Amino acid sequence: MFGSKEEFKEHFMRRFEQQTEEQSPQTAYAVLGDMLREHIQEDWERTNTRYAEHKDKQLYYFSIEFLIGRLLGQNLLNLACYDLVKEGLDELGYDLSEIEEFEPEPGLGNGGLGRLAAGFLDSLASLQMPGHGCGIRYKGGLFTQHIKDGFQTEQPTDWIRETGSLDVRREDLALDIPFFGQAGTAENAEWVKAVPYDMPVVGANGRTINTLRLWQAEPSDRPIPSTKTMQIYERETAAISDRLYPDDSLDEGKILRLKQQYFLCSASIRTILKERQFEIRELPDRVAIQVNDTHPAMAVPELMRVLLDEEGLDWDEAWAITTRTISYTNHTILEEAMEKWDSYLIETLLPRIYQIIEEIDRRFKAKLATQQLSTHDRHKLSIIENDRVKMAVLAVVGSYKVNGVAKLHTEILKQREMKELHEQFPDKFHNKTNGISHRRWLMKANPELASLITESIGSGWVTEPERLRELDRFAKDQSFHASFEAVKRQKKEQLIRHVEHISDSPIDPDSIFDIHIKRIHGYKRQLMNILHIQMLYDRIRQDSSFRPYPRTFFFGGKAAPTYDFAKQVIKTINTVAHKVNSDPLVRQHVHVVFVENYNVSKAEQLIPAANVSEQISTASKEASGTGNMKFMMNGALTLGTVDGANVEIFEQVGEENAFPFGLLAEQVMQFEKDGTYDPQEIIRHDPEIRQVMAELTGGQLTDGIENSNYIIRQLIDRRDPFFVLKDLRSYMAVHDQMLMAYTEQTRWTEMAIKNVAASGYFSSDRTIRQYAEEVWHLDRRS
Numbered sequence: 001m002f003g004s005k006e007e008f009k010e011h012f013m014r015r016f017e018q019q020t021e022e023q024s025p026q027t028a029y030a031v032l033g034d035m036l037r038e039h040i041q042e043d044w045e046r047t048n049t050r051y052a053e054h055k056d057k058q059l060y061y062f063s064i065e066f067l068i069g070r071l072l073g074q075n076l077l078n079l080a081c082y083d084l085v086k087e088g089l090d091e092l093g094y095d096l097s098e099i100e101e102f103e104p105e106p107g108l109g110n111g112g113l114g115r116l117a118a119g120f121l122d123s124l125a126s127l128q129m130p131g132h133g134c135g136i137r138y139k140g141g142l143f144t145q146h147i148k149d150g151f152q153t154e155q156p157t158d159w160i161r162e163t164g165s166l167d168v169r170r171e172d173l174a175l176d177i178p179f180f181g182q183a184g185t186a187e188n189a190e191w192v193k194a195v196p197y198d199m200p201v202v203g204a205n206g207r208t209i210n211t212l213r214l215w216q217a218e219p220s221d222r223p224i225p226s227t228k229t230m231q232i233y234e235r236e237t238a239a240i241s242d243r244l245y246p247d248d249s250l251d252e253g254k255i256l257r258l259k260q261q262y263f264l265c266s267a268s269i270r271t272i273l274k275e276r277q278f279e280i281r282e283l284p285d286r287v288a289i290q291v292n293d294t295h296p297a298m299a300v301p302e303l304m305r306v307l308l309d310e311e312g313l314d315w316d317e318a319w320a321i322t323t324r325t326i327s328y329t330n331h332t333i334l335e336e337a338m339e340k341w342d343s344y345l346i347e348t349l350l351p352r353i354y355q356i357i358e359e360i361d362r363r364f365k366a367k368l369a370t371q372q373l374s375t376h377d378r379h380k381l382s383i384i385e386n387d388r389v390k391m392a393v394l395a396v397v398g399s400y401k402v403n404g405v406a407k408l409h410t411e412i413l414k415q416r417e418m419k420e421l422h423e424q425f426p427d428k429f430h431n432k433t434n435g436i437s438h439r440r441w442l443m444k445a446n447p448e449l450a451s452l453i454t455e456s457i458g459s460g461w462v463t464e465p466e467r468l469r470e471l472d473r474f475a476k477d478q479s480f481h482a483s484f485e486a487v488k489r490q491k492k493e494q495l496i497r498h499v500e501h502i503s504d505s506p507i508d509p510d511s512i513f514d515i516h517i518k519r520i521h522g523y524k525r526q527l528m529n530i531l532h533i534q535m536l537y538d539r540i541r542q543d544s545s546f547r548p549y550p551r552t553f554f555f556g557g558k559a560a561p562t563y564d565f566a567k568q569v570i571k572t573i574n575t576v577a578h579k580v581n582s583d584p585l586v587r588q589h590v591h592v593v594f595v596e597n598y599n600v601s602k603a604e605q606l607i608p609a610a611n612v613s614e615q616i617s618t619a620s621k622e623a624s625g626t627g628n629m630k631f632m633m634n635g636a637l638t639l640g641t642v643d644g645a646n647v648e649i650f651e652q653v654g655e656e657n658a659f660p661f662g663l664l665a666e667q668v669m670q671f672e673k674d675g676t677y678d679p680q681e682i683i684r685h686d687p688e689i690r691q692v693m694a695e696l697t698g699g700q701l702t703d704g705i706e707n708s709n710y711i712i713r714q715l716i717d718r719r720d721p722f723f724v725l726k727d728l729r730s731y732m733a734v735h736d737q738m739l740m741a742y743t744e745q746t747r748w749t750e751m752a753i754k755n756v757a758a759s760g761y762f763s764s765d766r767t768i769r770q771y772a773e774e775v776w777h778l779d780r781r782s
């Protein structure tokens with residue numbers, strides 16, 4: 001298919017003319033999809049045969065989210081035929097970028113955790129390693145966000161298409177999963193059919209095509225319980241793979257989430273074991289299961305169940321196998337994100353699984369009984385406590401390795417959050433700093449910069465991204481500076497073309513592009529950014545000598561549908577944006593743009609255009625962050641707190657090439673402990689902050705006080721739990737430093753180049769190599 005351009009054109013046209021639909025870019029998308037599917041089929045089968053013949057140890061990455069982004073362009077790029085196809089289509093009068101836009105973005109994830117899983121799959125295949133994803137095929141991706149009157153609105157996104165998609169329904173592998181009923185016998189159970197859809201994961205330049213297996217829930221052929229009507233049964237079944245993170249404020253929603261988690265774990269584990277060609281006792285040498293956060297922690301009791309009840313092993317054998325097969329990644333220490341399920345819910349929905357969890361807990365407690373431990377320690381070490389199951393404790397006890405996602409985060413886990421567990425299992429804990437796919441975030445999102453890099457240092461960095469370091473040689477090279485600046489300018493202009501229709505006034509490509517894109521959350525502190533912008537507005541209007549260099553502030557991000565505070569932050573951003581952008585004086589210096597419906601495709605447009613990367617989480621709260629790495633790789637300077645992977649970014653590039661600010665993690669944690677932080681004191685002493693608070697209270701920043709109440713309540717009544725007011729001064733000061741630095745063009749460009757040069761460490765290829773060697777032992781053959 002992709003032999004030569006002429007061959008491609010001929011093949012493409014032949015297919016195209018066979019289509020009954022009109023010859024639109026949409027049809028072209030479907031034709032390309034079909035061609036791609038045929039092209040990779042053989043390599044996909046060959047990869048699987050190779051794994052089977054060589055008895056390679058296989059990794060399965062269990063994740064409730066896979067934020068894979070659009071695939072057509074990335075697949076063509078990894079097959080090294082993107083340019084050929086693009087030129088061929090060009091000559092036929094089609095624009096590949098336009099065709100790519102017809103691919104619906106599969107929003108099977110919410111944010112960084114899901115994007116990490118997708119990036120890992122890309123690295124695994126590209127490094128020719130046997131690693132596959134196991135997830136859920138949600139019918140509706142994450143909602144589509146529109147902004148109406150400054151507020152977020154949510155619309156369901158359906159991304160599944162009949163044509164052009166590469167996934168394959170594997171009816172032959174379908175299996176029934178029981179819920180409710182009697183422990184052990186599954187008598188009176190309600191069965192759900194799990195059908196896998198296999199999606200090829202195309203590695204770069206190699207011939208490795210791994211599999212992302214996404215499970216869909218369908219009605220089973222078995223009789224349904226007499227207590228339920230067919231209609232209700234069908235609705236409840238479809239709900240399992242209907243959407244990501246259903247609202248779980250009520251029991252009904254909790255049951256649904258538990259069903260999803262168990263559905264994913266049970267279907268995946270049973271299939272892995274059914275398809276195996278080895279003795280069950282060899283499992284840990286032939287299979288590694290990585291549990292991405294606690295959502296798939298049911299893998300622990302489910303693997304135990306299969307080993308005990310279906311394979312007939314005794315407890316000790318089963319436990320030894322389970323705890324040598326499963327490993328767990330912790331992603332957060334935010335209390336609200338630590339999953340705890342009511343015992344009665346698990347016991348009702350999954351009676352046998354609950355028995356097993358109880359037994360794991362009982363045996364662990366018996367082991368601890370011989371030790372001198374405080375009551376507090378015993379609490380922290382309980383899997384079941386106050387009639388709730390703590391999934392993180394279950395995951396730690398049931399795995400052989402537990403990792404944090406950045407150095408600082410791992411230290412906080414070991415020394416605080418999981419101190420007691422760490423003391424019990426000191427060797428389990430390790431760090432694996434997250435990474436990003438440089439193939440997507442540099443080669444795909446910024447081909448202009450990728451070409452410039454290759455022209456300068458050769459293409460070695462493509463397979464060994466740490467060789468981006470060779471760019472340091474060009475950090476002071478004048479002609480390289482000119483090309484580098486030209487690329488940045490080009491990416492800014494491209495971004496402007498993509499977003500100008502949503503902006504109420506023209507965007508100035510000469511302004512500093514200062515970008516804050518990520519989920520909207522209290523700890524990510526979009527509020528601090530927008531309050532600072534309002535303060536700039538006030539200062540420009542009040543102080544005629546204050547005329548700062550023009551900046552365009554971009555925001556993008558979705559708020560969880562039930563998170564009222566975050567929704568009011570979106571409203572605040574849009575209200576302030578409107579105010580700033582319509583003021584003839586202020587808008588010469590400050591421009592604010594909220595980009596609707598932030599997702600992977602939007603990120604690919606925004607990040608290459610950035611000069612400044614806003615990474616301003618409250619120190620200790622952002623476990624790693626990966627957005628920060630994408631920006632750095634595209635030559636943006638990090639303006640950020642000493643948090644998550646920012647710490648390692650500063651380490652790699654040098655603090656002098658970034659803008660760190662704010663409270664340190666230790667200081668934040670100290671304040672949290674002693675409760676001495678009082679936001680009112682700051683408001684009393686700082687006139688500028690007092691003014692912005694008065695404007696907020698008066699409703700000027702939110703179109704009415706009703707809206708601002710949520711924000712006031714957080715800052716005042718809840719005493720500003722994310723230290724927004726506490727860090728504001730330091731944030732303003734670092735912005736001033738940044739402005740100073742930007743006016744020295746040459747120095748700025750040098751810093752930007754050094755950021756790209758130092759970004760190779762953050763390729764997920766590095767992360768995956770570390771996991772493969774230290775955790776999964778993927779080279780180990782039996």
Ligand SMILES: *Cc1c(COP(=O)(O)O)cnc(C)c1O
Nearest residue numbers: 111112518599600603625626627
């Ligand atoms: C990278 C990415 C994220 C994670 O961003 P953080 O800044 O690390 O929170 C979230 N959403 C999308 C679409 C991404 O591409």
